[in-house]
Amino acid sequence: MNKLLLRIVLFFLVMLSFNLGNSQNKEQKPLAQILEQIEKRYDVKFSYETKTLDNIVIHPLSSKLTLEEVLYELNTHTPLNFKILSSRFIAITPKDQTIQRLEEVVVTNYLSKGISKTNNGTVTVKAKAFDILPGLIEPDVLQIVQNLPGIISVDERISNINVRGGTNDQNLVLYEGIRMYQSGHFFGLISAFNPYLSDDVRISKNGTSALYGNGVSSTISIKNSDNIDHKFNAGFGTNLLSVDGYAKVPLSKKTELQLSARRSFTDVLVSTTYDAYFDRIFRDSELNGSNDTNTILALDESFLFYDINAKFLYDINNTSKLRINLLNIYNNLDYNQVYTNSENNFQETKSSLNQVSYGASATYSKIFKDNISTSAQFYYSNYDLDAHNNDVSNNQLLIQENKVEDYGLRLDVKKTVDNNTEVRGGYQFNEVGVTNFEDVSNPNFTSLVKEIIRTHAFFGETERYSKSRNTYIRLGARISYFEKLKELVLEPRFAFNQKISDNIRLEVLGELKSQSISQVIDLQQDFFGIEKRRWQLSKLDNVPLVKSQQISLGVSYNQNNLLVSLEGYYKNVDDITAQSQGFQNQFQFVNDIGSYTVTGLDFLINKRFNNFSTWLSYTLSNNDYKFDTINDGSTFPNTVDLTHVANASLTYSLKNFKIGLGINWHSGRAYTKPASVQDNSNSFIEYNNPNSARLGDYFRADLSAIYKFQVSKSIKAEIGASVWNMFNQTNIIKRYYTLDSDNNIVEINNRSLKFTPNLSARFNF
Numbered sequence: 006m007n008k009l010l011l012r013i014v015l016f017f018l019v020m021l022s023f024n025l026g027n028s029q030n031k032e033q034k035p036l037a038q039i040l041e042q043i044e045k046r047y048d049v050k051f052s053y054e055t056k057t058l059d060n061i062v063i064h065p066l067s068s069k070l071t072l073e074e075v076l077y078e079l080n081t082h083t084p085l086n087f088k089i090l091s092s093r094f095i096a097i098t099p100k101d102q103t104i105q106r107l108e109e110v111v112v113t114n115y116l117s118k119g120i121s122k123t124n125n126g127t128v129t130v131k132a133k134a135f136d137i138l139p140g141l142i143e144p145d146v147l148q149i150v151q152n153l154p155g156i157i158s159v160d161e162r163i164s165n166i167n168v169r170g171g172t173n174d175q176n177l178v179l180y181e182g183i184r185m186y187q188s189g190h191f192f193g194l195i196s197a198f199n200p201y202l203s204d205d206v207r208i209s210k211n212g213t214s215a216l217y218g219n220g221v222s223s224t225i226s227i228k229n230s231d232n233i234d235h236k237f238n239a240g241f242g243t244n245l246l247s248v249d250g251y252a253k254v255p256l257s258k259k260t261e262l263q264l265s266a267r268r269s270f271t272d273v274l275v276s277t278t279y280d281a282y283f284d285r286i287f288r289d290s291e292l293n294g295s296n297d298t299n300t301i302l303a304l305d306e307s308f309l310f311y312d313i314n315a316k317f318l319y320d321i322n323n324t325s326k327l328r329i330n331l332l333n334i335y336n337n338l339d340y341n342q343v344y345t346n347s348e349n350n351f352q353e354t355k356s357s358l359n360q361v362s363y364g365a366s367a368t369y370s371k372i373f374k375d376n377i378s379t380s381a382q383f384y385y386s387n388y389d390l391d392a393h394n395n396d397v398s399n400n401q402l403l404i405q406e407n408k409v410e411d412y413g414l415r416l417d418v419k420k421t422v423d424n425n426t427e428v429r430g431g432y433q434f435n436e437v438g439v440t441n442f443e444d445v446s447n448p449n450f451t452s453l454v455k456e457i458i459r460t461h462a463f464f465g466e467t468e469r470y471s472k473s474r475n476t477y478i479r480l481g482a483r484i485s486y487f488e489k490l491k492e493l494v495l496e497p498r499f500a501f502n503q504k505i506s507d508n509i510r511l512e513v514l515g516e517l518k519s520q521s522i523s524q525v526i527d528l529q530q531d532f533f534g535i536e537k538r539r540w541q542l543s544k545l546d547n548v549p550l551v552k553s554q555q556i557s558l559g560v561s562y563n564q565n566n567l568l569v570s571l572e573g574y575y576k577n578v579d580d581i582t583a584q585s586q587g588f589q590n591q592f593q594f595v596n597d598i599g600s601y602t603v604t605g606l607d608f609l610i611n612k613r614f615n616n617f618s619t620w621l622s623y624t625l626s627n628n629d630y631k632f633d634t635i636n637d638g639s640t641f642p643n644t645v646d647l648t649h650v651a652n653a654s655l656t657y658s659l660k661n662f663k664i665g666l667g668i669n670w671h672s673g674r675a676y677t678k679p680a681s682v683q684d685n686s687n688s689f690i691e692y693n694n695p696n697s698a699r700l701g702d703y704f705r706a707d708l709s710a711i712y713k714f715q716v717s718k719s720i721k722a723e724i725g726a727s728v729w730n731m732f733n734q735t736n737i738i739k740r741y742y743t744l745d746s747d748n749n750i751v752e753i754n755n756r757s758l759k760f761t762p763n764l765s766a767r768f769n770f
Contacts, residue, residue, distance in 0.1 A: 033062040036083060047072045053097035057085065064474055069507050069564065074113060081109060082424060082474075108468075109477070111502070111510060112563055116152055116611060116620055117656065119144070124477045124502040125214070125468075126514045128153060130206040136618075139654050139667025140707030142244070142725030142765045146206045146227060147188060147196040152652060154607035154622040155210055155574075156223075159645045159674060160738050161285075161758055162193030164536075167645050168210055168223035169576050170603035170628040172585065174524035174538070175551070177220025180227045181316070181330040183364035184219075186388035186409050190269070190310040190336060191246075192286050192360070192535050194758070197312055197334045199265040201240060201251045204230040211557050211574065212500035212514030215464040215481030216417070218433070221518045221553035221578055229316050231328065233261045242767030245278040246271060247310070261318040268311040281761040283308070289755050290534040292340050292356060307339040324372040332364035338535075352398040358533060363387040376421035386411040390539070392532045399447065405532060406442040407539035409522075411435065425472065430465030437522055439542050456542045458521050459488040466498065475504040487521055490543060490550055494519050508564040512572070515556040523551060525584040529593070538587075547596060549580040559607075566613040576603040583635060586644055589741035590677035591692045592635050599632030601643050616658050624650040635695070642675040642696040661713040669707070673700030676740045679750050688748045703736045705729075705757070716768070725765040733760035 037058045040051050046068065063082055066075055076087045076095070088096045110129075112122040118136035121129050128150075135144040138152060147163045150156050155169045164187070165173045178185045180198060190197050209217075209224045217224045234253055241250035249267035256262055271279045283306075312334045319327040338358040345351055366384035373379070391406040417431040440455040466481020479500040486493050499515040524538040531537045543550045559572030579600045583592055605626030612619055628646035632638065654667035675696035709727035716722050736757035745751050 033064055036061040036063055039063060039065065043072075043075060047075070049093055049095055051095050051097055057097060057099060061085075064472075067507050071113075074110070077110060077113075112561070112568060114613065114618075115568070116609075116654075117618065120149070125479055125500045126209060126212040126502075126512060128208045130208075132200050132203050132206070136658065137656055137663040137665045137709060137711055139656070139665040139709055140727055140729050141665075142709050142711060142727045142763060144200040144203075145196045146198060146200060146203060147225075150208050150225070152622065152654070153208070153210075154572075154609050154624045154650075155605065155626075156208075157624075157647065157650055157671065159647065160755065163189035163196050164193030169555075169574065169605060170601065170626060170643060170645060171222030171576075171578065172524070172645065174522075174540075174585070175220060175222035175520065175553075175578070177217060177224045177520075178227075179217075179225070180332060180364065181229065181328075181384075182366045182368065182382050182413075182415075183330070183332065183384045183386050184411055184413070185362065185364070186386065186411075186540060187334055187360060187362040190312070190334075191282050191308075192336060192338075194282050194285065195246070195310075197362075198227055199249060199251065199267055199312060199314060201249070202229045202263055202265045202314070202316070203227050211516055211555050211576075212479075213498055213516050213518065214479070215466040215483045215496070215498045216429075216431070218462055218464075218483050218485055218496070218518070219435070219460070219520045219522070221520050221551055229263055229314075229330075231318070233259070233318050233320055235261075238769075240767060240769035242765060244765040245276040245763050246282070259320045263316040263318070264314075266311070266313045269309050272307045272309040278761055278763050281759050285756075285758045286535060289753060292342075292533050292535075304343070305339075305341045308337065310334075310336045326368075326370045328366075328368045328370075330364070330366045332362070334362040336360040350398070352396065355393075355395040355397060356533065357393045358391075358535060360390050360536060362389075378419045380417045382413075382415050382417075384411075384413045386413075388540070390532060390536055394533070401445070401447045403446075404442070404444040406440070407532075408440040408442075409540045410438045410440075412437075425470040425474070426467065427469075428465075428467045430463070433460075433462040433464070435460045435462075437542065439522070439540050441539060441541075456544070457489070458542050460521065461486045461488070477502040485519065487543070487550065490521070490545060492550060494550070494552070508562055510561050510563075512559040512561070513557070514559075517552070517554050519550050519552045521550055523548075523582070523585050525582060526587050527584070529587075529589060547598070548582055549598060551578065551580050553578040568609065568611040570607075570609045572607045574603075574605055574607070576605075577601075583632060586630075588644065588695075590695055591690075592695065595635060597632045597635045599630055599635065601628060601630050603628045603643075617655065618658075619653075619655045621653045622651065626650075630696075641694065644675060644696060646675055646696075647671045647673075662710070663712075664710040665708070667707045669703070669705045671703045673702055673737075674739065675699055679742050688744060690742055690744065690750060700737050700740060703738065703757070704734050705736065706731050706734075720768060720770045722766070722768045724767075727763045727765075729761040729763070730758055731760065735759075 044050060061083055066078055079087050084100050086098045086100055109124045110121045111124050115122045117138055119131045123129060130146060130149055132144045138149060141148055147166060151158060158166050166176060168176060178188050188197055189195060205228045207226045213224050235255055237254060239252035247267050247269040251265035254262045314332040317329040321327060340356040343353050364386045366382060368380060368382040370380040388409040394403040413435045415431060415433040419429040421427050436459045438455060438457045443452045462483055462485040464483040466479055468479045470477050481498045483496040496517040496519060501513040503511040505511055521543045522540055525541045526537050529537055541548060555576040557572055557574035559570060561570035577600060581599055583595050583597045603626055605624060608623045610621050628643035629640040630643050631640045650671040652667060652669045654665060656665040676698055677695050678693045678698045680691045680693050707729050708731050711723055711725040713723040737754045738757050739755035741753050743751050743753060
């Protein structure tokens with residue numbers, strides 16, 4: 006879509022929103038009068054001092070709202086706190102701070118309890134309130150988001166989430182403001198973020214706030230609890246892969262320490278879950294084992310992962326806060342082989358693969374008079390992936406390393422103009438350095454390449470409601486200057502939500518975005534073919550800045566616990582490199598610049614009744630490449646294109662017992678069939694038209710159950726069981742071809758995770 010056209014559309018929608026908003030004004034009423042109506046409607050009683058309500062007026066609230074939704078509205082739009090004391094009594098107290106967040110929840114229990122959708126288009130996940138999703142016995146955030154339409158991992162890996170046809174490196178993943186370049190354990194099958202301290206998770210597919218940059222596909226922001234509880238809280242648990250624990254420790258009235266840690270025991274104890282995961286990751290890797298020339302005689306493997314994070318909270322006074330966060334994520338594999346080669350000679354190799362991330366952030370926030378608040382944040386992120394392959398018999402050592410260091414500083418200022426308007430802006434500086442290192446002995450070869458890019462960004466946006474609060478609009482822009490590229494980029498952002506009636510809402514989102522870092526594949530066997538993608542910065546010559554444009558239009562109906570939503574979108578991403586797409590056909594070693602364009606439709610229907618909740622999500626999309634020279638400049642299907650994606654789930658809750666059953670289905674990925682082998686001194690495969698064939702459909706059924714019980718007055722417990730791929734369906738998720746030693750074509754099929762059970766037990770006190 007032409008950028009000028011997109012800006013015109015955004016401007017038109019801004020004007021339209023204010024016209025609609027001003028045409029639907031309703032008269033405000035004293036809060037005391039509104040509370041009397043609520044007491045009668047929901048059979049509750051408010052407790053408060055009369056002077057607390059003086060001079061407070063609000064708009065009448067819809068009778069269609071639940072009591073929970075009513076209290077949320079009152080908390081959001083008044084300077085008061087509403088705390089439920091019992092099933093009948095609710096206490097009202099003044100808030101210490103006058104700064105209010107304008108964001109409102111428009112859909113509660115979106116898919117499951119603890120998942121909500123806001124009026125600015127983002128989806129929020131509250132891990133503490135999370136209920137259950139099929140196949141999950143823990144609130145794994147990066148698994149949960151894949152139940153949303155438009156979000157899927159084409160190869161089931163957390164580290165390869167595809168949002169509306171984008172690659173995983175195009176997602177901006179933030180943990181407490183720290184940009185994460187590693188998001189998974191077990192090389193992508195498990196989320197690396199401990200779910201029991203993660204309190205607030207926000208996912209934006211479009212219409213992203215101008216506060217965020219450097220990710221053209223989506224934004225996923227993860228934060229731990231930011232409030233001091235003034236009481237000790239802890240828990241620990243285990244499943245068939247790892248043990249974990251967390252604690253919230255009050256140090257004083259103004260300080261608190263939050264700690265969490267998790268470690269696998271896969272290096273000392275092997276379970277059926279571990280066998281399934283190991284088989285999925287390493288089956289088709291270079292560490293595969295036997296092939297047509299080598300025969301494995303013995304092997305020894307050791308794999309482990311852990312993560313540790315800590316958060317220090319200090320409420321300096323009523324208007325100032327300090328937050329400090331530390332994070333460490335680690336994966337390690339040691340893999341030793343003894344085998345015979347084609348000449349029946351014994352050989353031995355010792356291989357190791359390490360993936361580690363360190364992160365830290367410090368945030369100071371201050372509230373001033375006149376409803377002005379500021380914050381300053383510094384963060385550091387370090388990612389390191391390295392592999393050692395030691396061929397003992399041939400005295401050859403291969404070392405590969407990919408390292409990212411990211412320093413960031415951001416300053417934010419926010420002004421609440423009135424109950425309906427908020428303005429915010431700020432400045433962000435980033436310095437990102439990427440190092441790629443290779444060292445080979447016998448013959449000797451060494452390569453060390455380090456690149457740095459610095460970015461300066463100014464951002465600003467305003468949020469506004471109409472007086473009736475039926476119309477919401479957020480309009481902002483981000484201006485980024487990339488020093489090394491000498492390029493200035495303007496990125497407008499837009500979110501619009503209009504209440505058509507009590508049950509129907511219209512949503513329009515739009516954005517322009519860019520990013521200066523992406524993942525590429527030099528060779529498919531790099532890092533043993535397990536984590537073969539390496540991070541790379543944009544350069545002036547052959548790796549341009551990646552840019553995207555997206556706009557979407559959606560409508561939703563929500564009444565009597567029935568939600569139906571439909572959203573159409575157009576997305577275009579320019580200046581991608583062929584190396585970032587992982588081609589394993591005739592374009593595997595071609596470096597070209599191109600784009601992909603996605604048009605799609607996201608549909609969701611969710612019905613809750615009694616103790617049941619059921620939903621069906623479906624995405625229909627078309628995703629095509631267009632490169633300058635590849636395929637003669639003609640379009641062809643994207644390697645992550647899935648035309649149809651659907652999942653259906655049914656969950657049942659009865660007191661302390663919850664069970665969920667889910668079905669996941671999507672059409673097959675595109676791949677390229679071989680035509681013939683060109684037989685000469687440098688044999689190679691000749692292919693048909695790129696991505697002109699399709700794999701078979703993918704089908705998977707999952708089941709999970711959780712039972713909670715009270716061990717004592719102070720100890721709560723829960724046990725859980727889950728089965729991933731309960732029918733042990735064999736799904737081919739990727740297909741490519743190679744040549745054996747006799748120049749015969751060999752078909753390689755990457756298969757999905759097989760039947761994978763898991764058990765868990767947790768105790769909280």
